[in-house]
Amino acid sequence: xxxxxxxxxxxxxxxxxxxxxxxxxxxxxxxxxxxxxxxxxxxxxxxxxxxxxxxxxxxxxxxxxxxxxxxxxxxxxxxxxxxxxxxxxxxxxxxxxxxxxxxxxxxxxxxxxxxxxxxxxxxxxxxxxxxxxxxxxxxxxxxxxxxxxxxxxxxxxxxxxxxxxxxxxxxxxxxxxxxxxxxxxxxxxxxxxxxxxxxxxxxxxxxxxxxxxxxxxxxxxxxxxxxxxxxxxxxxxxxxxxxxxxxxxxxxxxxxxxxxxxxxxxxxxxxxxxxxxxxxxxxxxxxxxxxxxxxxxxxxxxxxxxxxxxxxxxxxxxxxxxxxxxxxxxxxxxxxxxxxxxxxxxxxxxxxxxxxxxxxxxxxxxxxxxxxxxxxxxxxxxxxxxxxxxxxxxxxxxxxxxxxxxxxxxxxxxxxxxxxxxxxxxxxxxxxxxxxxxxxxxxxxxxxxxxxxxxxxxxxxxxxxxxxxxxxxxxxxxxxxxxxxxxxxxxxxxxxxxxxxxxxxxxxxxxxxxxxxxxxxxxxxxxxxxxxxxxxxxxxxxxxxxxxxxxxxxxxxxxxxxxxxxxxxxxxxxxxxxxxxxxxxxxxxxxxxxxxxxxxxxxxxxxxxxxxxxxxxxxxxxxxxxxxxxxxxxxxxxxxxxxxxxxxxxxxxxxxxxxxxxxxxxxxxxxxxxxxxxxxxxxxxxxxxxxxxxxxxxxxxxxxxxxxxxxxxxxxxxxxxxxx
Numbered sequence: 001x002x003x004x005x006x007x008x009x010x011x012x013x014x015x016x017x018x019x020x021x022x023x024x025x026x027x028x029x030x031x032x033x034x035x036x037x038x039x040x041x042x043x044x045x046x047x048x049x050x051x052x053x054x055x056x057x058x059x060x061x062x063x064x065x066x067x068x069x070x071x072x073x074x075x076x077x078x079x080x081x082x083x084x085x086x087x088x089x090x091x092x093x094x095x096x097x098x099x100x101x102x103x104x105x106x107x108x109x110x111x112x113x114x115x116x117x118x119x120x121x122x123x124x125x126x127x128x129x130x131x132x133x134x135x136x137x138x139x140x141x142x143x144x145x146x147x148x149x150x151x152x153x154x155x156x157x158x159x160x161x162x163x164x165x166x167x168x169x170x171x172x173x174x175x176x177x178x179x180x181x182x183x184x185x186x187x188x189x190x191x192x193x194x195x196x197x198x199x200x201x202x203x204x205x206x207x208x209x210x211x212x213x214x215x216x217x218x219x220x221x222x223x224x225x226x227x228x229x230x231x232x233x234x235x236x237x238x239x240x241x242x243x244x245x246x247x248x249x250x251x252x253x254x255x256x257x258x259x260x261x262x263x264x265x266x267x268x269x270x271x272x273x274x275x276x277x278x279x280x281x282x283x284x285x286x287x288x289x290x291x292x293x294x295x296x297x298x299x300x301x302x303x304x305x306x307x308x309x310x311x312x313x314x315x316x317x318x319x320x321x322x323x324x325x326x327x328x329x330x331x332x333x334x335x336x337x338x339x340x341x342x343x344x345x346x347x348x349x350x351x352x353x354x355x356x357x358x359x360x361x362x363x364x365x366x367x368x369x370x371x372x373x374x375x376x377x378x379x380x381x382x383x384x385x386x387x388x389x390x391x392x393x394x395x396x397x398x399x400x401x402x403x404x405x406x407x408x409x410x411x412x413x414x415x416x417x418x419x420x421x422x423x424x425x426x427x428x429x430x431x432x433x434x435x436x437x438x439x440x441x442x443x444x445x446x447x448x449x450x451x452x453x454x455x456x457x458x459x460x461x462x463x464x465x466x467x468x469x470x471x472x473x474x475x476x477x478x479x480x481x482x483x484x485x486x487x488x489x490x491x492x493x494x495x496x497x498x499x500x501x502x503x504x505x506x507x508x509x510x511x512x513x514x515x516x517x518x519x520x521x522x523x524x525x526x527x528x529x530x531x532x533x534x535x536x537x538x539x540x541x542x543x544x545x546x547x548x549x550x551x552x553x554x555x556x557x558x559x560x561x562x563x564x565x566x567x568x569x570x571x572x573x574x575x576x577x578x579x580x581x582x583x584x585x586x587x588x589x590x591x592x593x594x595x596x597x598x599x600x601x602x603x604x605x606x607x608x609x610x611x612x613x614x615x616x617x618x619x620x621x622x623x624x625x626x627x628x629x630x631x632x633x634x635x636x637x638x639x640x641x642x643x644x645x646x647x648x649x650x651x652x653x654x655x656x657x658x659x660x661x662x663x664x665x666x667x668x669x670x671x672x673x674x675x676x677x678x679x680x681x682x683x684x685x686x687x688x689x690x691x692x693x694x695x696x697x698x699x700x701x702x703x704x705x706x707x708x709x710x711x712x713x714x715x716x717x718x719x720x721x722x723x724x
Contacts, residue, residue: 025450026167032121035174039117042179043110043187047103050473051188053482054102055343058190059512061091062105067522068092075287079523082301084288086231087192100520106190112198113187119201120408121174124415126208127375128169172415177408179461181468182351182400195232197407199225200239210273211266219273220280227284235389235405240281242385246378247274253372266374325391331398333357339400342481346472353463355456362417382409418456422449476583485557486513488579488588493518499592500551505539507559509668527670541666543569544678554591564626569600569679601679602633609716611697612706614639614672620718622689630689631681638676642669648700651682655690664697693718
């Protein structure tokens with residue numbers, strides 16, 4: 001049937017319209033269904049294993065979400081440098097419905113990511129109401145001014161052109177975003193940043209819908225979504241600035257109409273609904289605004305932490321901002337110049353693959369060429385203003401999360417570039433067009449053009465699939481970045497009955513990943529003891545011991561592995577199980593210590609040395625690290641925990657004329673118990689192992705020493721065997 005239709009149209013001299021074919025590419029509902037299907041595949045495929053584990057920042061969202069479920073929800077959550085609350089409320093709903101699991105934490109991001117691809121399709125339909133080939137709006141008669149704004153959607157379609165934007169740009173833009181590595185990554189990664197392109201896309205689509213129809217309700221909707229964008233991520237605060245800059249510049253670059261000519265300046269033509277749009281945005285933002293007013297300093301909390309040029313001179317600050325700006329622009333197209341963070345990207349991968357980058361540059365040049373047209377000016381200013389946050393935040397660059405505000409507009413560029421490229425290859429559709437381009441020689445049939453577009457999209461999709469699912473997802477570096485050891489510890493404890501007290505080693509004290517999954521703590525109750533049978537420590541510098549005659553189970557995460565010294569101290573250790581990472585290395589080692597096994601502690605002191613009413617030194621000695629450096633071994637006894645908000649200590653050691661200051665937080669005072677014991681070891685950069693060592697503990701919060709009546713300055717002489 002399709003072949004007959006193609007033959008008939010050829011015989012009659014008409015252009016074949018694929019809307020009548022089985023592909024039905026021009027049908028908007030088919031387009032939307034196809035985009036959603038592709039987006040869902042890339043965001044749900046292997047979601048149970050990729051990403052592995054649960055990244056600490058994802059867990060932080062879940063910890064705050066548990067506070068919401070405990071009745072302590074708010075518009076802004078001050079922990080972790082402050083975070084807008086909208087996404088946290090969505091995570092709370094997911095945890096309420098599906099339980100506390102990594103998938104439940106990520107489910108809001110997955111759903112939002114899929115819906116954002118549909119928003120990109122809608123935005124392209126509204127924004128793409130201009131015929132870029134003819135330089136005029138699609139419902140405009142030939143000969144009228146090219147920048148004349150339509151007040152309604154076109155009620156007709158011109159003679160079939162494959163590159164006609166109103167019909168095909170939405171499909172191309174939606175599919176490019178659906179298969180974009182960048183957006184796929186953040187759609188499967190639970191952070192509030194994924195909300196930003198969703199809200200901005202809705203606001204821009206509704207704004208252009210208002211321009212196309214001239215109806216106030218769409219400007220009101222745009223204002224509501226603009227206010228919503230302010231509740232997503234700090235980058236969203238630049239969106240109202242972008243809208244104001246666009247409207248102002250479009251006013252300046254557009255001539256004032258002459259007598260009887262239509263008004264082409266958007267602000268002059270729609271100033272009342274635009275004013276209403278900003279008022280609605282302010283109203284939606286109000287709950288967050290009230291929080292900022294009543295909590296001074298929170299509005300700039302995150303910005304002040306990432307602006308490393310603060311306090312520098314003007315010239316140095318400009319240089320730093322310039323370097324950050326160039327790096328963040330290069331990450332879009334330059335191979336190897338992408339975000340280096342394993343948890344945000346395949347390190348170094350640019351946003352676009354080579355083919356898509358080429359098409360995006362064509363689209364960008366087309367916008368630059370027609371920059372006075374509102375649609376082109378809109379997209380150019382969008383890309384500039386919403387990239388600015390990444391240039392101003394200079395603690396690290398380039399960085400993908402801080403430029404998420406350019407989505408979904410960024411993927412209009414390759415869609416526009418592909419349309420422009422195809423327009424050079426499509427056959428003429430009328431005698432007038434044939435006469436206007438007599439030099440055209442190479443043309444392709446509509447079916448071939450469809451295949452060419454499919455090929456371009458397939459390259460982007462295949463590259464994303466390879467880089468994300470074959471390279472990034474299964475790698476050991478990704479497993480480590482997404483806290484695979486702490487997730488393994490949670491799974492192991494959920495599936496086993498450990499012997500005796502459990503000691504969990506981690507590089508972070510009370511690691512947020514385990515605190516969410518294993519203890520289901522809220523941020524408010526984060527430092528309260530939830531499981532009396534579990535203690536935290538860092539096996540790189542300490543080894544806690546169970547009371548005599550009691551067994552113990554040690555879960556040693558790869559991020560804080562026990563050095564070879566452990567086998568010297570506890571030769572009775574038995575390796576019960578090892579959980580391996582994708583590279584075959586231990587991600588989690590489970591060790592058990594039988595009840596009848598005594599540790600090999602450092603030599604006992606002639607008399608215990610009291611450092612505080614909770615901490616006593618009972619033994620000391622020397623040993624050597626694998627590289628030959630001197631290690632000071634210390635055995636301690638505890639009488640119970642210190643205060644819950646303890647800031648930690650530093651250990652200061654003096655040997656003759658030399659003095660060193662080393663950490664003393666591998667087994668925190670909040671974990672101490674009555675009649676407890678632990679061993680610490682400290683690397684001292686000393687030429688030998690002297691016998692005249694003095695020690696004292698300094699409070700990390702103020703640097704003041706712990707003093708006792710027998711040690712007014714905090715120093716205690718510790719007799720040690722020389723040599724060793």
